Amino acid sequence: MALDRWIALIMLGICLTYGYTAWFTMDAGLAPFMRQNPVWPSSFPKLLSIASVLVLFFILCGFEKSEQRALDVDYRRLHEYRLGPAAALLSLMVAYALCLRPLGFLFSTAGFLIIGSFILGERKWHIMVPVSLITAAVVWYLIQKVLGIYLRPLPGLLRN
Numbered sequence: 001m002a003l004d005r006w007i008a009l010i011m012l013g014i015c016l017t018y019g020y021t022a023w024f025t026m027d028a029g030l031a032p033f034m035r036q037n038p039v040w041p042s043s044f045p046k047l048l049s050i051a052s053v054l055v056l057f058f059i060l061c062g063f064e065k066s067e068q069r070a071l072d073v074d075y076r077r078l079h080e081y082r083l084g085p086a087a088a089l090l091s092l093m094v095a096y097a098l099c100l101r102p103l104g105f106l107f108s109t110a111g112f113l114i115i116g117s118f119i120l121g122e123r124k125w126h127i128m129v130p131v132s133l134i135t136a137a138v139v140w141y142l143i144q145k146v147l148g149i150y151l152r153p154l155p156g157l158l159r160n
Contacts, residue, residue: 003075008059015056019049088119104154109136 022045027035034040058064096112103111113132122128143149 005060005062008056012053012056012060015049015052018045019053022046022049085119089116092116092119101152102155105140105151106136106153107155109139 022042026042026045027040030040092112092115096108099108099111110132113135114128117128117132140151140153144151144153
């Protein structure tokens with residue numbers, strides 16, 4: 001069996017467990033007034049589990065494998081791919097998650113976007129830095145002011 005089918009089989013087990021939880025255990029603790037609502041907290045997980053199981057069955061049956069394309073990833077030649085930037089981006093994601101509280105949202109997000117675009121090959125600093133700063137500020141504004149979710153914008157040292 002091909003690697004994509006093994007991964008689909010593992011993901012199918014995870015999605016079936018998730019679906020079992022959504023269908024049978026999530027609704028047990030609902031308050032009586034919530035049971036009268038047309039949409040329950042488990043509605044989206046139920047739909048997500050159904051969709052994922054259908055897609056994974058589609059992969060397991062091999063319907064998407066009509067022909068081998070040149071762009072498909074060959075896991076036997078994995079050493080020939082550029083894994084350095086992928087590992088650097090994964091490490092940068094972990095560093096972003098760890099720096100989010102101490103550095104604040106604006107510094108950590110702008111830094112993540114600047115360093116991430118540099119890893120991906122962008123070298124135009126005069127475009128990269130302003131776009132990253134504006135993007136971080138706009139996302140912070142939308143989350144903080146529009147959605148009403150508090151995000152510490154600056155490090156604790158720079159605040160009063």
